[in-house]
Amino acid sequence: MKIYADYAATAPMRRAAIDAMVSAMENQYGNASSLYAIGQSAKEALEQARGEIASVIGASAKEITFTSGGSEADNQAIRSAALLGKKAGKMHIISTAFEHHAVLHTLKKLEREGFSVTLLPVHENGIVRAEEVAAAIREDTCLVTVMYANNEIGTIQPIREIGAVCRSRGVLFHTDAVQAVGHLPISVADENIDLLSASAHKFGGPKGIGFLYARKGVRLESLIEGGAQERGKRAGTENVPAIVSMAAALKESASSIGKTAPHQLAMRDRLIAGLREIPHCALNGDASQRLPGNVNFCFEGIEGESLLLLLDDRGISASSGSACTSGALEPSHVLLAIGRKHDVAHGSLRLTIAPDITPEEVDYLIQSVKEVVEYLRGFSPMWRDRISGKAEFIL
Numbered sequence: 001m002k003i004y005a006d007y008a009a010t011a012p013m014r015r016a017a018i019d020a021m022v023s024a025m026e027n028q029y030g031n032a033s034s035l036y037a038i039g040q041s042a043k044e045a046l047e048q049a050r051g052e053i054a055s056v057i058g059a060s061a062k063e064i065t066f067t068s069g070g071s072e073a074d075n076q077a078i079r080s081a082a083l084l085g086k087k088a089g090k091m092h093i094i095s096t097a098f099e100h101h102a103v104l105h106t107l108k109k110l111e112r113e114g115f116s117v118t119l120l121p122v123h124e125n126g127i128v129r130a131e132e133v134a135a136a137i138r139e140d141t142c143l144v145t146v147m148y149a150n151n152e153i154g155t156i157q158p159i160r161e162i163g164a165v166c167r168s169r170g171v172l173f174h175t176d177a178v179q180a181v182g183h184l185p186i187s188v189a190d191e192n193i194d195l196l197s198a199s200a201h202k203f204g205g206p207k208g209i210g211f212l213y214a215r216k217g218v219r220l221e222s223l224i225e226g227g228a229q230e231r232g233k234r235a236g237t238e239n240v241p242a243i244v245s246m247a248a249a250l251k252e253s254a255s256s257i258g259k260t261a262p263h264q265l266a267m268r269d270r271l272i273a274g275l276r277e278i279p280h281c282a283l284n285g286d287a288s289q290r291l292p293g294n295v296n297f298c299f300e301g302i303e304g305e306s307l308l309l310l311l312d313d314r315g316i317s318a319s320s321g322s323a324c325t326s327g328a329l330e331p332s333h334v335l336l337a338i339g340r341k342h343d344v345a346h347g348s349l350r351l352t353i354a355p356d357i358t359p360e361e362v363d364y365l366i367q368s369v370k371e372v373v374e375y376l377r378g379f380s381p382m383w384r385d386r387i388s389g390k391a392e393f394i395l
């Protein structure tokens with residue numbers, strides 16, 4: 001059996017998105033800035049896509065700027081809000097300890113430029129509290145940036161409550177919604193969101209394209225100098241095929257949320273229940289306040305990367321927040337942020353499943369993980385120490 005269970009890393013492209021992309025490559029090959037008919041045809045396709053994307057999140061077309069993906073959208077949103085803040089003499093930013101690196105590294109850079117940053121703690125359930133955001137807001141706070149749903153542990157944040165707090169205190173609110181757009185219903189107006197980042201390849205569109213929503217009146221700063229594309233907010237010839245394809249993917253995924261979510265939820269919970277039978281393990285993140293496709297566990301006494309390689313041998317593509325796979329020495333900052341100890345954080349496994357996964361596939365995942373964990377524990381010194389009582393179990 002072959003199971004791709006790494007949808008949070010990237011999703012396979014939807015058929016409708018591939019078809020839209022190929023069609024645009026064949027037919028809308030003009031430069032959208034050119035005045036002749038072939039250019040204008042590309043321009044029309046571009047603007048139609050912008051309108052379709054805007055309507056999915058309850059925005060207007062002018063509030064959508066296309067970017068190269070989620071990382072660029074995060075950088076641009078945060079830099080823009082920081083600059084607005086600086087002009088108003090406000091140089092304090094609030095975020096959380098478990099954001100994506102596109103957010104955290106941008107904030108680190110801003111700190112070196114004189115901003116002060118408060119990273120709110122994340123509770124063991126992987127959820128930030130709106131009251132804590134409210135308590136952290138100061139006179140000089142210019143921006144709150146909190147992700148919509150976490151990419152590792154899938155926990156969904158109280159965005160509507162945080163948005164309400166920010167709006168009432170006159171502070172801009174950005175959310176990295178890369179894991180949520182196309183997966184959860186979103187309304188930027190109802191949720192008081194000023195800036196929102198999204199990426200096509202997380203909802204069945206192509207890689208290298210995304211968008212930034214900026215509420216009317218929130219001025220974006222261009223990160224890339226050049227031509228006047230995207231109303232001067234993002235220079236460079238627009239990637240019309242990718243943009244049109246992103247719109248097709250988003251329309252389809254947003255309209256299927258209601259249809260696929262109940263099944264995906266049931267499959268997620270079946271997977272969680274099955275893996276919970278493994279001794280000395282823990283589910284990472286709240287059991288219910290999480291994305292319908294996300295399962296993330298820590299297994300005591302093993303290394304995540306060995307687990308991944310052995311699962312790959314069985315046809316399963318999964319992910320881990322552990323050392324070697326991510327090329328970093330530290331275990332996942334997300335797992336550390338929710339209070340997992342280093343040893344345990346190294347033994348993590350993230351399975352992010354397809355909306356149409358079958359019960360048989362879920363059972364194969366459960367069986368495979370059970371066998372591989374048991375096998376690895378068989379020759380793990382860490383596990384032997386715990387079994388013999390030399391070291392204490394953490395989980």
Ligand SMILES: *Cc1c(COP(=O)(O)O)cnc(C)c1O
Nearest residue numbers: 069070071100151176178179199
């Ligand atoms: C994938 C991801 C990003 C980065 O998006 P890219 O399009 O790959 O640059 C940012 N934030 C979150 C939460 C993500 O999951």
